Amino acid sequence: MARGTLKLATYNVNGIRSRLPHLLAWLDKEAPDIACLQELKAIDEGFPIGDIRAAGYGALWKGQRSWNGVAILAKGADPVESRRVLPGDRADDQSRYLEAAAHGIIVGCLYLPNGNPQPGPKFDYKLKWFDRLIRHARSLFDSGHPVALAGDFNVVPTDFDIYNPRSWLKDALLQPESRERYQKLLAQGWIDAVRESHPDERIYTFWDYFRQHWQRDSGLRIDHILLNRQLAPRLKQAGVDRWVRGLPKASDHAPTWVTFKAEAVRRRAKQ
DNA sequence: ATGGCTACCATAGGTAGA
Numbered sequence: 711m712a713r714g715t716l717k718l719a720t721y722n723v724n725g726i727r728s729r730l731p732h733l734l735a736w737l738d739k740e741a742p743d744i745a746c747l748q749e750l751k752a753i754d755e756g757f758p759i760g761d762i763r764a765a766g767y768g769a770l771w772k773g774q775r776s777w778n779g780v781a782i783l784a785k786g787a788d789p790v791e792s793r794r795v796l797p798g799d800r801a802d803d804q805s806r807y808l809e810a811a812a813h814g815i816i817v818g819c820l821y822l823p824n825g826n827p828q829p830g831p832k833f834d835y836k837l838k839w840f841d842r843l844i845r846h847a848r849s850l851f852d853s854g855h856p857v858a859l860a861g862d863f864n865v866v867p868t869d870f871d872i873y874n875p876r877s878w879l880k881d882a883l884l885q886p887e888s889r890e891r892y893q894k895l896l897a898q899g900w901i902d903a904v905r906e907s908h909p910d911e912r913i914y915t916f917w918d919y920f921r922q923h924w925q926r927d928s929g930l931r932i933d934h935i936l937l938n939r940q941l942a943p944r945l946k947q948a949g950v951d952r953w954v955r956g957l958p959k960a961s962d963h964a965p966t967w968v969t970f971k972a973e974a975v976r977r978r979a980k981q
Numbered sequence: 982a983t984g985g986c987t988a989c990c991a992t993a994g995g996t997a998g999a
Contacts, residue, residue: 724998725988749998751989776989777997824999832997864999883999918999919986930999962987962999 715946716813716970720746720860720933721954722821722916722963726779727751729961730758736954736965737765743785744812745965746819746860747771750779750805757781770794774805780819780861784812792816798842806839814973815941818850820861825882833882836864840891844898847936851898856941859900862963863934865892867902870912871931873923883932900936903968907948915950915966924955933966944970 719742723729726747737745745767750757754773762769768788771781782789789810796807806821820843825836850857865888869875878884896902904913914929923929937945948968955964 728988749988824997826997826999878999881999916999921985932999959987 714972716744716815716972717742717967718744718746718815718817718858718860718935718970719951719965719967720748720819720862720935721965722748722862722933722961724749724961724963725751726758726781727756728959730761732954732957732960734761734765735957736951737767737783740951740965740967741785742783742965742967744789744815744817745783746817747781747783748779748819748821748862749777750774750781751776752779770808770810772805772808778805778821780805780808780821782808782810782812782817782819784810787812793818796820796839796842797846799838802839815856815858815970816850816853818847818857818859818861820859820863822862822864824864825885825888828880828882828885833885836882837887837891840888844891844895847895847900848898851900851938853938854940856944857938858941858968859934859936861934862932863892864932865889865934866930866932867892867905867934871914873912873914873928873930878930883930895936899939901942901945903935903937903942903945904931904948904950904966906942906945907968913950916963917955918962924960933963935966935968937968941970946970
């Protein structure tokens with residue numbers, strides 16, 4: 711990583727314990743300064759904090775048995791927690807949101823509900839969760855701090871973000887209600903960093919385990935990193951670490967990342 | 982329309998993922 715650059719990544723590990731070797735190999739090779747993880751699928755006591763510290767990272771995590779679970783890692787630092795629940799529903803006990811400050815930015819790490827099958831209660835929960843996110847995102851956007859929202863949004867924003875929408879038309883990830891909410895979020899002013907950096911390129915972050923979809927590059931773009939007005943001008947590059955998806959016994963998601971100029975550009979007043 | 986695969990768990994099929 712070049713000096714003066716900050717790298718932020720999101721990675722749905724699909725099981726932190728079974729994916730630990732991949733996670734450590736990825737941290738070692740790509741060295742993100744901040745990493746958001748989703749689908750830990752482990753209780754708090756099952757989080758491998760010792761291995762992660764040994765790799766040079768501080769961490770916050772929020773586990774849950776069997777499903778969900780999110781974490782924020784910071785290279786050479788301890789992220790400072792600002793939230794561990796998404797506001798708006800005290801009865802919601804699913805571990806899907808964690809927010810912290812690290813390396814001078816605020817990052818919201820999220821695992822938006824999948825929502826299948828739809829229609830049904832899971833889809834209703836997805837839409838309600840999305841509405842809560844939109845509401846909270848407004849305050850983050852307006853906070854005056856550099857903010858990123860990073861995670862598995864479980865939304866394919868457009869038909870350009872999927873190899874072929876035909877067989878997914880009834881899937882919760884492509885429903886108009888899901889897509890409208892993603893657009894509503896962006897309308898607050900957030901920049902979709904990967905799409906911003908690659909406007910004309912097919913980019914995927916997820917390939918399911920079926921029918922050799924990885925081998926055929928039949929993927930979906932559902933892991934996103936959104937930047938607010940303070941952070942977007944610092945965007946340098948964005949991409950997907952596809953090599954991680956190609957490892958044996960890989961998660962069905964690949965790490966998705968952005969790089970920033972480390973600090974806001976200061977200009978000297980002209981004489 | 983279903984199933985194809987993977988990870989989790991009251992470790993055997995059920996549930997969930999997307």
